[in-house]
Amino acid sequence: MKPPRIAVIGAGLMGRLTALALQELGAELHLYDRGDLDGQQSAAHVAAGMLAPASESVSCDNLVVRLGLKAIPLWSELLATLPQPVFFQQKGSLVIAHQQDRGSLAQFRQQLSHRRRHFVGLQAIDCDAEAIAQWEPELAGRFTQGLLLPGEGQLCNRSLLQSTQGAIQSSGIRFHGNWHVYSTDNGYVSAHQTEHKPEPRHRRDAFNLIIDCRGTGAAIPSLRAVRGEVIRVTADEVRLNRPVRLMHPRYPLYIVPRENSRYVIGATEIESQDNGNITxxxxxxxxxxxxxxxxxxxxxxxxxxxxxxxxxLTDNNPAIRFDNALIEVNGLYRHGFLLAPALLEEIKHSATTMLELGADRALNQRREQSQFAELYHSARH
Structure with missing residues (x-):
């Protein structure tokens, strides 16, 4: 019996992790992307790689919190399977505010306290000036109040992209770079080459299962884009031990330390579909x-x-949608790295079930058996 042919569309964070994970099915795997395998065109290349379920819990749905709490311990297992080391840290994160913005911090503390009553995995420790100085000595004397969120962490997004690139190149996965997929109907992937050539090349390939992980490139009517902006700096005179979030009524800020005195500075979110340069x-x-x-x-x-x-998506929650021989994974919003390992387990179960039962029965089974039943939707509605 021939192994099933599976296509994964999109080689961003979820696409490449999905392709690597599905190798255990013994399938013939194909990975398509409009760019190269280095992932520089993906949202994952720009991300800060924060794993922050407590921080995010104050403004997200219960589904995201539950997935995030499950995902963090899975990251260590996932990273151990990769050929190259990936910077990973779980020292918590520190939330602070200037004196004039203490109202924003108080509101955050109140919202988090409410969420913690429903999720025992969310941890928070109130910090005064002395405690802040203990956790981050170089902030001593600058802030008098804050919160330490000890269960949170971070990883280096770019070293993850590099390591997964190496894993894919040394695997049996067939990568089709610089191909724009414009149709996934009826078990066929239709694409044209994005490189400039005198005559465009087209291809149409048949598969038993197609998994669409294209993010903003997918054809989902309710999908929207949310802009994120980051500045990467090298600061030899700064020594921070963990991600720091600054509460501010207008532009909440995060500072994420990396190796070799490098830092990622970013804004939490900007409701804009503008993909141009930072202003x-x-x-x-x-x-x-x-x-x-x-x-x-x-x-x-x-x-x-x-x-x-x-x-x-409309509700800012991730979704796994079923339609014939197609599974769509989308709507990760600003939670891609936080949720990825937990979503990956759901995708593996979904792929196996879809191949065995077909779309309708597979959807019903996943809704019955998954602890995240609200993830699952029909793409036909």
Missing amino acids: VRSALELLSAAYAVHPGFAEARIDQMQSHCRPA
């Missing part, structure tokens, strides 16, 4: 806020300024 206003606000957290950022060298749009 002067945003750059000034981000850098000014970072300097206000730690004056050592004044001497930092700017390595890169980037923006990208992330996929979001």
Whole structure:
């Protein structure tokens, strides 16, 4: 009996992880992307890689919190399967506010306290000036109140992309780079080549199962894009041990430390579908806020300024949608890295069930058996 042919569309975070995970099915795997395998066109390349279920819980649905709490311990297992090391840290994160913004911190504390009554996995420790100085010595004397969220972590998005690229290249997965997929109807992948050639090349390939992980590139009517902006700097005069979130009524900020004195500075979200370069206003606000957290950022060298749009559905929740020989995975919003390992387990079960039962019966079974039944939808409605 021939092994099933499975196509994964999109080689961003979920697409490449899905392709690698489905190798255990013994399938003939094909991975398509409009760009190269380095992932530089994906939202994952711009992301900060924060794993922050407590921070996100104050503004997201219960589904995201549950998935996030399940996913964090799975990251260590997933990273251990990759050929190259990926920077991973779980020292918690620190939420702080300037004195004039203590109202924003108080509101965050109140909202988080409410969520913690429903989710025992969410942890928070109130910090006064002395505690802040203990956790982050270089912030001593600058902030008098905050919260330590000890269960949170982060990983380096770019080293993950590099390591998964190496894993795919050394596997039996067939990668089709620079191909734009314009149709996934009736078990066929139809695509045209994106490279500039005198005559465009087209292809149409048949598969037993297609898994669409294209994010904002997918053809889902309710899909929208949410802009994220980051600035990457090298700051030799700054020593932060964990991600720091600055509460602010207008532009909440995060600062994520990486190896070798590198930092990612970003804004939580901007409701805009503009995928253009970062604006002067945003750059000034981000850098000014970072300097206000730690004056050592004044001497930092700017390595890169980037923006990208992330996929979001109407309710800002992720969704797995079934339709004939197609599974659509989308709507990860700003929670891609937080949710990925937990979603990956759901995708593996979905693929196996779809191949055995077909779309309708597989959808019903996943709704009955998954602890995240609200993830599952029919793409026909």
